[in-house]
Each structure stands twice: as structure tokens, then as C-alpha cells.
Amino acid sequence: MSTEVLASRVPLLAGFGVVCGWSASVAGAVPGVETLRIGTTFEGRAIEAVAVGEPGADAFGRTRDDRPALLVVAGLQGHHAIGREVAQSLVGRLAVEHAGLFRTHTLYVIPSANPDGAGRWEDRALPRAGWGRAPETTDFDGDGRTNEDGADDLDGDGSITLMRVPLDGTDLGARFGIEATHVIDADDPRVMREPDPKKGERATHALISEGIDNDGDGRFNEDGWGGASGGGVDFDRHWPTFWPEHTDGAGLYPLERPGARAITRWVQSRTNIVGVVVLGVHDTLSEPPASGKFGPIGEVPTGIEKGDEHAYRAVSELFKETTGITGAEGDTDRSGSLLQWAYADLGVYAFGSPVWVRPELAGSRDAGLGNGGEAIGVGPVDVEGGALAIAIERDKASLTERGVPDRLVAFIYMSEDDRAAEMAAMEREGPEALAEIMQTIRELPMDVQQRLMALGQGRDDPLPPEVTDADRQAAGDESLPGAKPGGKKKSGDSPDAKWLAWMDRSGVEGFVDWAGFEHPQLGTVEIGGFVPGARVNPPESARDEVVQGHVGFVGGLMGMLPDLSVGEPRVERVGDGLWRVSVEARNSGRLATVPAIGVKARRLPGLVMVLDPGLTLDHGSIVSGARVVRVASVEGSGGVARGEWLVAADEGDAVRVEVRSPRFGDRVFDVRLAEGNGGAR
Amino acid sequence: MNRLLESVTVGAVLAGSWGAVLAQPHVEPRHEIAWNRYYTADQIDEHMRALARAYPDIVRVSSIGESLGGRDMLVATVTAPGSDDRAKPAMWIDGTIHANEIQAAEVCLYSVWYLATNYGHNDAITELLDDYAFYIMPMVNPDSRVVWFEQPSTPHSRRANQLPMDNDRDGLVDEDPPDDLDGDGSITQMWKQDPRGRWARDRYDPRVFERVPAGEFGGWTYLGSEGIDNDGDGRVNEDTTDGHDMNRNWPSDWQPNYVQFGAGAFPFSAPETESVGRFCYERPNIAAFQSYHNTGGMVLRGPGARHRTADYPRADLRVYDAFGDAGEEMMPYYRYLVIYEDLYDVHGGEATWAAESLGIISFTNELWTVGKYFQRDVNRPSGEQMMRFRDRLQFGTTFKDFTEVEHPQHGTVLVGGLNKWSSRSTPTFMLEEECHRNFAFTMFHGGNMPKVAFDRIETERIGDRLWSVKVEIRNEKLIPTRTARAAQKGIGRSDVLSVSGAEVVSSGAMDGWWGTDFDEVRHEPGRVLLNRGVPGQGAIVHRFLLEAEAGDEITVSFEAEKARDIETTVTLGE
Known part of the structure; x- marks a missing residue:
């Protein structure tokens, strides 16, 4: 669809200045998409960042690298293939589905932050293990030999799984110092669980990663790839914030790996980045991290600052609505993660998406795989109609609460035909009325603007209301776990059991059944367990939905990002030869220009407003004193920052006002001192 | 050693000492x-x-x-x-x-x-x-x-590196460095005459400014360190070239x-x-x-x-x-x-x-430290004492006399005082x-880094082909081969004690030379990892049990990252 066609179809939005500038083809063909090489890994692979943004200067003279930007990082761990896939898909999909965003905002994507780890995962000549470190030569056990005892694919199935070793009646404990820690679950003998001492249970089995004691030191897989430790650097534990020094995988020092260091330098140099989304093993979105908790120094937050709670709640709602993910079992230790660093050190909004979770944790997508995928969105959806109606009412109430006029709320929920008629009606009301509507729209939160824009262009609602379990329960669905009357807790409630139940239901081959094996050192053992990556990467059939959910989330989040527009300075006569000069900057985004952590971190100036930066006025003619006004942050949803000076000067003299911001660009105005005057430069 | 030889040796040592005393013990440096x-x-x-x-x-x-x-x-x-x-x-x-x-x-x-x-x-x-x-x-x-040497500095400036930084976070980098208004190569202090000033000059030594009691006026105001407000933000010298x-x-x-x-x-x-x-x-x-x-x-x-x-x-x-x-x-x-x-x-x-x-x-x-000025316990010398030291022992080299300078923001000011050599560097x-x-x-x-050597080694036949070899390794210096910190965190490689030349069937750490405890090493008993190393001014004892014939030679070696590797050969049965 060409720009002209779109423009003619959507006169309203053409007036709004939102015209799709993107070709609806692959990312490479979209103007304004550039792939940057930002570093080289230890093994010599390129680390790339994709930058998406309209290349030309905007009305404020800002180009792509000056506009407020969101950074998406994926692939920190090699086995997290779904993160890389989503990240790669985002570029093309967003460029098409949320094209208007890229006039005002920039998206950076690092789809594969650890290409060496990814290379190890993708190399099918080697067995797979459920980890994704950057391979490295290490001597983790301090015996003078490096990587000498990694895991071994003993059963030759191409996967490193587990060995369960019966210890009763053997002397293995004494010989190898291994301990029984688990029992076989009676309900499902595939499940290994810890014994319940209250029931008089005693551990019978040791659980060891698949392999032999290669170096004869009595320990199994203690130093090498795929084993219990050693063998590489974990890019989830390699950043400076709460860096877990001297622990396995942390690296010799933070950012020791050249790839990690290159990413960090590049991110720090892109001062227009106002938010980061990490697609990986952490979830800080289905439930925002705890606020007001700090590390040992008492200053660096382990979660978020109290002042950022509201923003994180709002983004969490968006995430749950768009992806359906309402919980995760991911890694909760963010020590040394890029995610925690991005927040607590870089000082920007930073969110971790687990990308894909066990389906019953993904609210509306619970039944998704079983029935071949469930339509999500607005339209004549009959399945669960009641629940959807509830979700729509909730969304409408939320829009109204956020100041969206009834007419526009209705616009969102019209049929396509009615919408076209409504737009035509608006046109007929005349240019003044239309301008008024446009102004109203401009003042709405960015995510709402995005929705209106998309629907006006005949596309799907990018942020449709999400049906949650609560909605379904309210609609009377009793099949949900939480709705079970008198549901009793049993061993089958463990995460492993739930995974197995889901895999059985949906025909996913994610588990290697335990099978006997004659181990050269341990005697008869059984080898089996979850297929590496099976609880991280969804089956093929679920991928489109995962991508679509994240297109909605990232598009919606970009729509919430702060943006700063600076009005022309105003001049007011205060007395004879005495003038009040003022300038205002307004944040039209939903989120504050700088989060509470950024104000605390003081890494970059917030907003600096300067009168007479060239020092041309006589000393003392700035009566109000400070030439420089500093503003740490401007609130979202229309927050305003103001700089004001009293100047003693002759009528007709010119003064310069400069507004500087590393995140939102600089602007310069020359103002002539005369009543009501002001002029942009 | 016989008595005659001993006395000759003592004599030679004495003669050497005499020589050293006679010709002062000075070594002529080549540079x-x-x-x-x-x-x-x-x-x-x-x-x-x-x-x-x-x-x-x-x-x-x-x-x-x-x-x-x-x-x-x-x-x-x-x-x-x-x-x-x-x-x-x-x-x-x-x-x-x-x-x-x-x-x-x-x-x-x-x-x-x-x-x-x-x-x-x-x-x-x-x-x-x-x-x-x-x-x-x-x-x-x-x-x-x-x-620090080439540009105007204070005793305290140039601590950081020279990374360009926006120290005052105004969006500009290094825009307000100090200014050497009197051109003496140091950044000293600025004073302005002010009827309501809270400082007065000492009547006997006008180089000394003293704060006057509350409620009094001394005629001088302290303006801070030498410089102008280059960027007009009301602050002086707040964004220098110094980085982090x-x-x-x-x-x-x-x-x-x-x-x-x-x-x-x-x-x-x-x-x-x-x-x-x-x-x-x-x-x-x-x-x-x-x-x-x-x-x-x-x-x-x-x-x-x-x-x-x-x-x-x-x-x-x-x-x-x-x-x-x-x-x-x-x-x-x-x-x-x-x-x-x-x-x-x-x-x-x-x-x-x-x-x-x-x-x-x-x-x-x-x-x-300030005590060294006076070579006695004067840890808080008065301003007068310090000025005497500077005048009498340093001949005024650390003080710049005050001169009048026209300052763009403050008008006529006095510039001078302690220069960059004055307080932190050793006279x-x-x-x-x-x-x-x-x-x-x-x-x-x-000189107390680890220095290890084999001390006692004892071999004993305890079976037909079974031998016991007890090895003691001693570190004569204060620092252990592995600090407790290194052992605690597994930093670096463990020390390695090994035996070659015979099959080691078992070995164990002993609790001292006469000890009876034997902490068995079950795996690789002939290549023992010692995570805790050899203590400072102490020793470890390890006992190897090996199969060999009388007359066989075995080699015992000890390798450490933080001590020289040592090796010794023992013939069984001797």
C-alpha cells in the first residue's frame, strides 16, 4: 500500500501528520532501518544493532539518534532462541504496524547480544545443553587444567540432560562425595522432587548433569561446557550492578568479554535511549519488581525506586494486555544482569520480558496451543464472548479515566465501516472543528494516539483489550485452575509436573524419558529430563503469537515513551527596560522524561535551559540571577518544565535562549525584547 | 669444619667489615x-x-x-x-x-x-x-x-584523569576550568575587600587571614580559589578538564x-x-x-x-x-x-x-604527614607555626605573595596564598x-613473599612392595602461598603436590609431622591439590603410600603460583 493510498483513505490522520512512511515489506527494504556493527565478540563474531527511525530531521531538527529511543536487547544467553527471534521480527513488524512511531521515536534492537553463545547453541554438531554462556577457557576448579570436565552426551541423543543415580546400597556417596537429594515422584515417575521430611521421606537419588568424571578427580562435570560450572561467561551475570564476583560464570571482572564491553560502551554513548527492554530469563513485567529495596551500600536499588512504581504498573498492565503473560517462573536473581544495570546504573526505564512462559501462566493464552490458537483482539469473537465483553468494558473505563473523550472511545470500538463514516463526518464539520479534534488527539497519551492512528488507517488495534483469567472467571468459566472449587494441592502442582502435563496435553516433545545407562564410574544410572531449552523456547506453533504479543507490547511502550516539545520563549514587559523571558518544555509522553532512578543516578543532565549562553549581556543585566536553569525530570502526560529570567536591557535587544537535553535534543531561540514577542530560530 | 678454617673465615669477615668502615659503604650508581x-x-x-x-x-x-x-x-x-x-x-x-x-x-x-x-x-x-x-x-x-606540572594547579587538583566530562551537568564539557589570574602557575586564593567581610588580615603578618568573632567585621571576604565564572552559571571552576x-x-x-x-x-x-x-x-x-x-x-x-x-x-x-x-x-x-x-x-x-x-x-x-614538618608530635600546628616553617625552612617557596588583580565579576581582588607545592608534597x-x-x-x-623448601622427608617400607613417604614443605616467610582469601574464593590455581616414579595408591594430609590424622585424598592421590597452600612461617605434611621396589627413585614436586616450584628426588630404601 503506497503512502498516497493510505493518505487518501485516512484524511483525518493525514491531517494529524501520521502517514505510513514504510514499505510493508521486509525490514531491509524499509527506509530508516540501518544495521550497525557495534562490536566484535571474543570469537570474532559481529555484534549488531538495528536502528529504526526516520532518517531525516524532524521539526525540531532531530535526526534518528537524537529522538527518544527504546532499546530492545535479546540473546544474552545462547539458548534463549525465542528472544532472538522475537527481536528480529520486531523490526519489520513494528515498522509496518506502528510506522508513525518512527517519526517521533527511535527503536534500537540488539537481536543477539551474545553471538558466541548463540553459535554454540546453533551448532548442531555439538550436543545441546540448557545454558547459553559465552564459551571461554576457564579453570573453575583451580586444578591447573582448563575446561577438562564438562558435560558429556552419554546416550548420544544430542542433548545434555540429567542422570538420576540411585545411592541406596552403593558406596558412591563415599567414593565421589555425592549426596542423595531427590526422590522419584509417585504420581509421575518422570518427576524428581525433594523429599518431604514431614512424611518421613528420605532422599534416594542424586541428580547430576549428564557426563563422566573426565579428569578422575572424583567430581562430575565441574569444569567445562554444559556441566555444573565453568566453561564460559554468563552474560546474565557479567554487568557491574551487584556483580557476583568469584562466582561461576561471572567472569574475571565485569564486562571482561569484549562483546559485553562493546554493547555497554555503545549503549552509554546513545544518550537518547530512554528505555530498555530485555528479552531473556527475567520477568519484571507481569509483576513490577519490589520498590524501595537496596543493596549493601543502601543506595543502589535491587528492584525499582518508589518514585517509579506508577510507571512500572502502567507498563506492566500494557505488557499483560498485549502478551497475555501474567506470571513467570523465570530467574529472579538479577545480580550482574544487563537488565538491573540498565535501570540502576544507566538510570533509564528497564523492563525484562520472559518472552514465553508455561502456557497456563499466560492468562488468555492458556488453551491456546490445544485448540490451535485463540484469536485475540476486537471483533466478532464468539468464543468467550462474555469474558471479552468484560475486558472491553474495563478498557473503555480506563480510557475514559485517562481523559479520552467519549467520541474517541467509541471510535476505537466501532466497526470498520462505522469508523470510515465517522471520519467522513469529522471532515464535514469543517477545518476548525477538525483542528480542534486534532489538538485533542495530540494531547492524548501516546499509546492512545497509536491506537487511533492504526484504526484510522484500517489496521488492527495494536493494543486490544486483553482477556484475563479474572475476566473468564467473572464470565463464569470454571475450568480455570484458580476457579476449581476446593482444589487440593498435590505433588503434581510442582512446576516440573505442570510442564510435563502441558507437554503431554499439547503433544510437545520436551522431555527425554528416563532410560537405563551403564555408567563407567557410577554403575547403572538413568538418563533423562527436560530437553535443553524446552522450557524457554516455545514450540513452532506458538511462535507467531509470541511475536505478535511483543509487537503489541513494544509498539505500545514506544507510544508511552517520553517526548519533549519546547515552546517558543515568551517576553513580557515588567518595567522600563526590564523584561521577563520564559520558556516552557512539555512532555507529551505517558512516562516521565527521566525516571526516579535517572534523577538519582545523575548520569546525564535532565534538561538545561540557558539564557544568553554566549555571555553577550553585560554582567549584572540578568537580574534574576542564575543564567542556567536545571530540570531533573518532567512528568509524563503533559508535565511542564519552565525556565524564567528577569533581564534588564533595551527594547529591541535580542537575547538567546538555549534548551539542551542529551535525551531529547537541543534547541536555540533568539528572542527580541518587545512585549509579547518571541521567535524561533 | 675444623677450628683453623673457622678462624680464618672469621678473620676474613672481620677484614671485610673493616674495609667497609674505612671506605664508606657507598655504591657508585651507574645512573x-x-x-x-x-x-x-x-x-x-x-x-x-x-x-x-x-x-x-x-x-x-x-x-x-x-x-x-x-x-x-x-x-x-x-x-x-x-x-x-x-x-x-x-x-x-x-x-x-x-x-x-x-x-x-x-x-x-x-x-x-x-x-x-x-x-x-x-x-x-x-x-x-x-x-x-x-x-x-x-x-x-x-x-x-x-x-599538574604544566598548567595552573592546586595541591588538590589533577587527582582524576583527563577524561572529558560534564562535571556540572549543564550539557557542556570542561567549560569552566580554573584561571591563573596572576600568572604564577598555581591556582591560589582570592580575597576581596568588603566592609562587612568576616575575615581580617593578621596585623603582624598580613599574609595570614583569620576569621573574626561572630558579630564583628574584618574587612575581607573569601572568594574561593583563583578563577572566573567562564560559563556564567554563577559558579567558579566547577567544570575543569579533570575527569573521574x-x-x-x-x-x-x-x-x-x-x-x-x-x-x-x-x-x-x-x-x-x-x-x-x-x-x-x-x-x-x-x-x-x-x-x-x-x-x-x-x-x-x-x-x-x-x-x-x-x-x-x-x-x-x-x-x-x-x-x-x-x-x-x-x-x-x-x-x-x-x-x-x-x-x-x-x-x-x-x-x-x-x-x-x-x-x-x-x-x-x-x-x-604534618608531624614530619616538626619531627615531633605536632599534629595540628597553628597557622603561625606553619608560616614559620615555610619561611624559615622552605624559604617562602610554597607561598605566593598577594597581588591585586582586576576580576571580571568581582572587580579588584587580591590573589595569592599557598601554591600547589605547599601542603601535600613532601618538602x-x-x-x-x-x-x-x-x-x-x-x-x-x-621480602616476605612465600619461599618454600622441602624440609623433612621420611621413607618407610610398610609392606612387601608398599612404601610410605612423608613429606614436609616449609615456608620461611610471613605470607602464605595461598591467602585465606584466595582459598575462600578459589582464586587462581591450588598449589599442587605430586609424586612421580611410582604408583601412588593413596595419600593424605597429616596434622603435623608427628600427627596421626590422615585426611585421605581418594582421587588422584599422586597429584594433590592444596587449596590452602603452605602457611606463612609454617609447614604442611603430606604422606604418600606407594607401590615400588627398594632402590626405586621417586620425584616429589611442589608447584605454586606464588612460590617457586621445587622438586626433589628420593631413593626408596635409603
């Missing part, structure tokens, strides 16, 4: 350096290279990287001729990571010079270089030393800039710190660490923050205390202190990194002593 003056960065480098030329078999000078400003970062490797520095325990010694703490470079340079000059002439120095190697780097922050503090840029307990100013972008973000870090990581033989700073007369150890207390195990503290106590004795007016308890919190510091990350004994010396006439005492303390530390 002379005056120790009553300071040297610029270029001059320090030139002296380093000259020492390498003069003593090519003892001193090797190489660059370990480039500073931010593109200067070579020179390190002298000092050890005995014909020996491999990496095959023996080594000590890292550096100075001037804070470039304004200038005498730290001279102390390092003195150390290279003294070691090179006295090797082969003085037995103690000769033994030091035979047993150990020293890596000595006078300037960790050479760029800022250049600026490289002694906050190390990985152990690194904290971001908002916790601690000067942290840098991330640990080792500065090329200087990263170069030193890499050098040390690549040399696991480094077993002792010393960095020089000023000022205050202190021998400092970690931790730098309370929450790192557990990183200094009790066994290591006993070693620290032995050196610290010696330091107080060797360096009058110096005190042995703990950084976070006695000074202030330091996160991501260099010396604490060496202790916590490398797992070695590590000190920071704060050179020069030049006392510099050699400062260098020597600190060097000697550091050599006491470095």
Missing part, C-alpha cells in the same frame, strides 16, 4: 638521580629508561599500554640477572593514580634505582632480587601529572557514580586501570601489592567498606598486622589504619581490588628520606 627535587612525567620516563640502559640485566622497562592521552605507561621489571621474573613470586608497586599526589612517582623511581644500584653490592638487596621480582610503575595517571577518579574504577565493590563520585563508566573503563588490571591478571606470580598516595602518613589496608569485612579473613589479618606494625616502626608519624574505619569509604579502589580480587596482601601508603629537602623509608617498608612486605 645518578637527585632525590631533593621532583620530576615531570617526561623526566620520570627518561630516568626509567636510563636505569634500564645502565642496568640492562637487572631493569627491564616496557610499556603496558597507552594512557587516555596516548602516553606510554612504563613499568620497570626488576629482578636478578638471567632470571625469569614470571617463575618467581613478584610484587606490584605503583604510584600517582592520583596525579597530584606527586611524590608517589619519586618513591617508585627511587625503588627501581635503589634495587638496581645495590644488587650485587648489598647482600639483602641481592637476595631480594634473586628470590623475587618487582614490577614498579611510577605513574598510573601520567596524563594528569603532565597537566581512577582509584574508584576497579572491579571489587565497584559502585556507580551516584554512590561514589569518580567511579567512571564501569570497572576498568579507563585504559590506565584496565592495563594494570590485565597485567596483574596475566601474572599469577604477583603475590604482594603496594600503591602510593598522599597524604597523612598512613599504611592502609582494606576493606574499603563495612560490608566487605568478611573478605578479610582472620588468618590474613594476622599477616597484614605484622606488616602494618612494622610500618609504624619504620616510618615515624605513620599510622597503620583500615580504610573504611579510619579514613572513609572507598568502593572499587585499586589496593582493595588487589586484596579482594587477586587475593594477595595489599597496602596503600599515604605519603607525608624537597626531606624527599629522599620519605622515599627510602617507604621503599624499605615495601621491601619488608615484598
Whole structure:
């Protein structure tokens, strides 16, 4: 669809200045998409960042690298293939589905932050293990030999799984110092669980990663790839914030790996980045991290600052609505993660998406795989109609609460035909009325603007209301776990059991059944367990939905990002030869220009407003004193920052006002001192 | 040895001593350096290279990287001729990571010079270089030393590196440096006459300004340090070329800039710190660490923050205390202190990194203290006493007389006062002593790096083909081959004790030579990993059980990262 066609179809939005500038083809063909090489890994692979943004200067003279930007990082761990896939898909999909965003905002994507780890995962000549470190030569056990005892694919199935070793009646404990820690679950003998001492249970089995004691030191897989430790650097534990020094995988020092260091330098140099989304093993979105908790120094937050709670709640709602993910079992230790660093050190909004979770944790997508995928969105959806109606009412109430006029709320929920008629009606009301509507729209939160824009262009609602379990329960669905009357807790409630139940239901081959094996050192053992990556990467059939959910989330989040527009300075006569000069900057985004952590971190100036930066006025003619006004942050949803000076000067003299911001660009105005005057430069 | 031979030997020794007394014990240096003056960065480098030329078999000078400003970062490797520095325990010694703490470079340079000059002439120095190697780097922050010497500075400025930074966060970089209004090369103080001023000039010595009692006016107002408000923001000298503090840029307990100013972008973000870090990581033989700073007369150890207390195990503290106590004795007016308890919190510091990350004994010396001005316990001298010292002993070289200057913002002001040589640097006439005492303390530390040897070895036949070999390894020095810190965190390789030449069927650690406990090593009993190493001034005993025939030769070897490898051969049955 060409720009002209779109423009003619959507006169309203053409007036709004939102015209799709993107070709609806692959990312490479979209103007304004550039792939940057930002570093080289230890093994010599390129680390790339994709930058998406309209290349030309905007009305404020800002180009792509000056506009407020969101950074998406994926692939920190090699086995997290779904993160890389989503990240790669985002570029093309967003460029098409949320094209208007890229006039005002920039998206950076690092789809594969650890290409060496990814290379190890993708190399099918080697067995797979459920980890994704950057391979490295290490001597983790301090015996003078490096990587000498990694895991071994003993059963030759191409996967490193587990060995369960019966210890009763053997002397293995004494010989190898291994301990029984688990029992076989009676309900499902595939499940290994810890014994319940209250029931008089005693551990019978040791659980060891698949392999032999290669170096004869009595320990199994203690130093090498795929084993219990050693063998590489974990890019989830390699950043400076709460860096877990001297622990396995942390690296010799933070950012020791050249790839990690290159990413960090590049991110720090892109001062227009106002938010980061990490697609990986952490979830800080289905439930925002705890606020007001700090590390040992008492200053660096382990979660978020109290002042950022509201923003994180709002983004969490968006995430749950768009992806359906309402919980995760991911890694909760963010020590040394890029995610925690991005927040607590870089000082920007930073969110971790687990990308894909066990389906019953993904609210509306619970039944998704079983029935071949469930339509999500607005339209004549009959399945669960009641629940959807509830979700729509909730969304409408939320829009109204956020100041969206009834007419526009209705616009969102019209049929396509009615919408076209409504737009035509608006046109007929005349240019003044239309301008008024446009102004109203401009003042709405960015995510709402995005929705209106998309629907006006005949596309799907990018942020449709999400049906949650609560909605379904309210609609009377009793099949949900939480709705079970008198549901009793049993061993089958463990995460492993739930995974197995889901895999059985949906025909996913994610588990290697335990099978006997004659181990050269341990005697008869059984080898089996979850297929590496099976609880991280969804089956093929679920991928489109995962991508679509994240297109909605990232598009919606970009729509919430702060943006700063600076009005022309105003001049007011205060007395004879005495003038009040003022300038205002307004944040039209939903989120504050700088989060509470950024104000605390003081890494970059917030907003600096300067009168007479060239020092041309006589000393003392700035009566109000400070030439420089500093503003740490401007609130979202229309927050305003103001700089004001009293100047003693002759009528007709010119003064310069400069507004500087590393995140939102600089602007310069020359103002002539005369009543009501002001002029942009 | 028979009695006659003994008396001849004693006679020879006496004759030698007489000779030394008659001809004073002076060694003619092949490269002379005056120790009553300071040297610029270029001059320090030139002296380093000259020492390498003069003593090519003892001193090797190489660059370990480039500073931010593109200067070579020179390190002298000092050890005995014909020996491999990496095959023996080594000590890292550096100075001037804070470039304004200038005498730290001279102390390092003195150390290279003294070691090179006295090797082969003085037995103690000769033994030091035979047993150990020293890596000595006078300037960790050479760029800022250049600026301190060449551009107007104060005793306190140029501490950081020269990374362009927006210190006052106004969107501009390095736009308001100090201004040398009176052109004397120092940034001194500015005073303005003001009827309501709260300071008065001393009637006998108008160079001294004193605060007047509350309710009185003294006629003068203090305007701060010399400079103008270059960027018109109402503040003076608030955004200089100085960047961040490289002694906050190390990985152990690194904290971001908002916790601690000067942290840098991330640990080792500065090329200087990263170069030193890499050098040390690549040399696991480094077993002792010393960095020089000023000022205050202190021998400092970690931790730098309370929450790192557990990183200094009790066994290591006993070693620290032995050196610290010696330091107080060797360096009058110096005190042995703990950084976070006695000074202030330091996160991501260099010396604490060496202790916590490398797992070695590590000190920071704060050179020069006010007590040394007077050579008695005058720790808070009055302004008058200090002025007398400057006038009578330094002949006014550290004070700039006041002159009137037209200031663009303040009109006529007085500029002058203490110059950049005045407070932190050792007075030049006392510099050699400062260098020597600190060097000697550091050599006491470095000279106690591990030195191990086989002590008793006992073989015993306990079966037809079964033999017991009991081995004792003794470390005569204070520092263990593995500190408790290194053992606790598994830093570096464990020491390895092995036996070859026979099949070892079992072995075990003994609780002393006469002990009966046998802590069996079930796997690889012939290659034993000793994570806790050999203690300082102590020994370990290990017993091997092996199958062999009488007359077989077995080889016992001990390898440690922080001690020389040793090996011995034992013939069974003898």
C-alpha cells in the first residue's frame, strides 16, 4: 500500500501528520532501518544493532539518534532462541504496524547480544545443553587444567540432560562425595522432587548433569561446557550492578568479554535511549519488581525506586494486555544482569520480558496451543464472548479515566465501516472543528494516539483489550485452575509436573524419558529430563503469537515513551527596560522524561535551559540571577518544565535562549525584547 | 669444619667489615638521580629508561599500554640477572593514580634505582632480587601529572584523569576550568575587600587571614580559589578538564557514580586501570601489592567498606598486622589504619581490588604527614607555626605573595596564598628520606613473599612392595602461598603436590609431622591439590603410600603460583 493510498483513505490522520512512511515489506527494504556493527565478540563474531527511525530531521531538527529511543536487547544467553527471534521480527513488524512511531521515536534492537553463545547453541554438531554462556577457557576448579570436565552426551541423543543415580546400597556417596537429594515422584515417575521430611521421606537419588568424571578427580562435570560450572561467561551475570564476583560464570571482572564491553560502551554513548527492554530469563513485567529495596551500600536499588512504581504498573498492565503473560517462573536473581544495570546504573526505564512462559501462566493464552490458537483482539469473537465483553468494558473505563473523550472511545470500538463514516463526518464539520479534534488527539497519551492512528488507517488495534483469567472467571468459566472449587494441592502442582502435563496435553516433545545407562564410574544410572531449552523456547506453533504479543507490547511502550516539545520563549514587559523571558518544555509522553532512578543516578543532565549562553549581556543585566536553569525530570502526560529570567536591557535587544537535553535534543531561540514577542530560530 | 678454617673465615669477615668502615659503604650508581627535587612525567620516563640502559640485566622497562592521552605507561621489571621474573613470586608497586599526589612517582623511581644500584653490592638487596621480582610503575595517571606540572594547579587538583566530562551537568564539557589570574602557575586564593567581610588580615603578618568573632567585621571576604565564572552559571571552576577518579574504577565493590563520585563508566573503563588490571591478571606470580598516595602518613589496608569485612579473613589479618606494625616502626608519624574505619569509604579502589580480587596482601601508603614538618608530635600546628616553617625552612617557596588583580565579576581582588607545592608534597629537602623509608617498608612486605623448601622427608617400607613417604614443605616467610582469601574464593590455581616414579595408591594430609590424622585424598592421590597452600612461617605434611621396589627413585614436586616450584628426588630404601 503506497503512502498516497493510505493518505487518501485516512484524511483525518493525514491531517494529524501520521502517514505510513514504510514499505510493508521486509525490514531491509524499509527506509530508516540501518544495521550497525557495534562490536566484535571474543570469537570474532559481529555484534549488531538495528536502528529504526526516520532518517531525516524532524521539526525540531532531530535526526534518528537524537529522538527518544527504546532499546530492545535479546540473546544474552545462547539458548534463549525465542528472544532472538522475537527481536528480529520486531523490526519489520513494528515498522509496518506502528510506522508513525518512527517519526517521533527511535527503536534500537540488539537481536543477539551474545553471538558466541548463540553459535554454540546453533551448532548442531555439538550436543545441546540448557545454558547459553559465552564459551571461554576457564579453570573453575583451580586444578591447573582448563575446561577438562564438562558435560558429556552419554546416550548420544544430542542433548545434555540429567542422570538420576540411585545411592541406596552403593558406596558412591563415599567414593565421589555425592549426596542423595531427590526422590522419584509417585504420581509421575518422570518427576524428581525433594523429599518431604514431614512424611518421613528420605532422599534416594542424586541428580547430576549428564557426563563422566573426565579428569578422575572424583567430581562430575565441574569444569567445562554444559556441566555444573565453568566453561564460559554468563552474560546474565557479567554487568557491574551487584556483580557476583568469584562466582561461576561471572567472569574475571565485569564486562571482561569484549562483546559485553562493546554493547555497554555503545549503549552509554546513545544518550537518547530512554528505555530498555530485555528479552531473556527475567520477568519484571507481569509483576513490577519490589520498590524501595537496596543493596549493601543502601543506595543502589535491587528492584525499582518508589518514585517509579506508577510507571512500572502502567507498563506492566500494557505488557499483560498485549502478551497475555501474567506470571513467570523465570530467574529472579538479577545480580550482574544487563537488565538491573540498565535501570540502576544507566538510570533509564528497564523492563525484562520472559518472552514465553508455561502456557497456563499466560492468562488468555492458556488453551491456546490445544485448540490451535485463540484469536485475540476486537471483533466478532464468539468464543468467550462474555469474558471479552468484560475486558472491553474495563478498557473503555480506563480510557475514559485517562481523559479520552467519549467520541474517541467509541471510535476505537466501532466497526470498520462505522469508523470510515465517522471520519467522513469529522471532515464535514469543517477545518476548525477538525483542528480542534486534532489538538485533542495530540494531547492524548501516546499509546492512545497509536491506537487511533492504526484504526484510522484500517489496521488492527495494536493494543486490544486483553482477556484475563479474572475476566473468564467473572464470565463464569470454571475450568480455570484458580476457579476449581476446593482444589487440593498435590505433588503434581510442582512446576516440573505442570510442564510435563502441558507437554503431554499439547503433544510437545520436551522431555527425554528416563532410560537405563551403564555408567563407567557410577554403575547403572538413568538418563533423562527436560530437553535443553524446552522450557524457554516455545514450540513452532506458538511462535507467531509470541511475536505478535511483543509487537503489541513494544509498539505500545514506544507510544508511552517520553517526548519533549519546547515552546517558543515568551517576553513580557515588567518595567522600563526590564523584561521577563520564559520558556516552557512539555512532555507529551505517558512516562516521565527521566525516571526516579535517572534523577538519582545523575548520569546525564535532565534538561538545561540557558539564557544568553554566549555571555553577550553585560554582567549584572540578568537580574534574576542564575543564567542556567536545571530540570531533573518532567512528568509524563503533559508535565511542564519552565525556565524564567528577569533581564534588564533595551527594547529591541535580542537575547538567546538555549534548551539542551542529551535525551531529547537541543534547541536555540533568539528572542527580541518587545512585549509579547518571541521567535524561533 | 675444623677450628683453623673457622678462624680464618672469621678473620676474613672481620677484614671485610673493616674495609667497609674505612671506605664508606657507598655504591657508585651507574645512573645518578637527585632525590631533593621532583620530576615531570617526561623526566620520570627518561630516568626509567636510563636505569634500564645502565642496568640492562637487572631493569627491564616496557610499556603496558597507552594512557587516555596516548602516553606510554612504563613499568620497570626488576629482578636478578638471567632470571625469569614470571617463575618467581613478584610484587606490584605503583604510584600517582592520583596525579597530584606527586611524590608517589619519586618513591617508585627511587625503588627501581635503589634495587638496581645495590644488587650485587648489598647482600639483602641481592637476595631480594634473586628470590623475587618487582614490577614498579611510577605513574598510573601520567596524563594528569603532565597537566599538574604544566598548567595552573592546586595541591588538590589533577587527582582524576583527563577524561572529558560534564562535571556540572549543564550539557557542556570542561567549560569552566580554573584561571591563573596572576600568572604564577598555581591556582591560589582570592580575597576581596568588603566592609562587612568576616575575615581580617593578621596585623603582624598580613599574609595570614583569620576569621573574626561572630558579630564583628574584618574587612575581607573569601572568594574561593583563583578563577572566573567562564560559563556564567554563577559558579567558579566547577567544570575543569579533570575527569573521574581512577582509584574508584576497579572491579571489587565497584559502585556507580551516584554512590561514589569518580567511579567512571564501569570497572576498568579507563585504559590506565584496565592495563594494570590485565597485567596483574596475566601474572599469577604477583603475590604482594603496594600503591602510593598522599597524604597523612598512613599504611592502609582494606576493606574499603563495612560490608566487605568478611573478605578479610582472620588468618590474613594476622599477616597484614605484622606488616602494618612494622610500618609504624619504620616510618615515624605513620599510622597503620583500615580504610573504611579510619579514613572513609572507598568502593572499587585499586589496593582493595588487589586484596579482594587477586587475593594477595595489599597496602596503600599515604605519603607525608604534618608531624614530619616538626619531627615531633605536632599534629595540628597553628597557622603561625606553619608560616614559620615555610619561611624559615622552605624559604617562602610554597607561598605566593598577594597581588591585586582586576576580576571580571568581582572587580579588584587580591590573589595569592599557598601554591600547589605547599601542603601535600613532601618538602624537597626531606624527599629522599620519605622515599627510602617507604621503599624499605615495601621491601619488608615484598621480602616476605612465600619461599618454600622441602624440609623433612621420611621413607618407610610398610609392606612387601608398599612404601610410605612423608613429606614436609616449609615456608620461611610471613605470607602464605595461598591467602585465606584466595582459598575462600578459589582464586587462581591450588598449589599442587605430586609424586612421580611410582604408583601412588593413596595419600593424605597429616596434622603435623608427628600427627596421626590422615585426611585421605581418594582421587588422584599422586597429584594433590592444596587449596590452602603452605602457611606463612609454617609447614604442611603430606604422606604418600606407594607401590615400588627398594632402590626405586621417586620425584616429589611442589608447584605454586606464588612460590617457586621445587622438586626433589628420593631413593626408596635409603
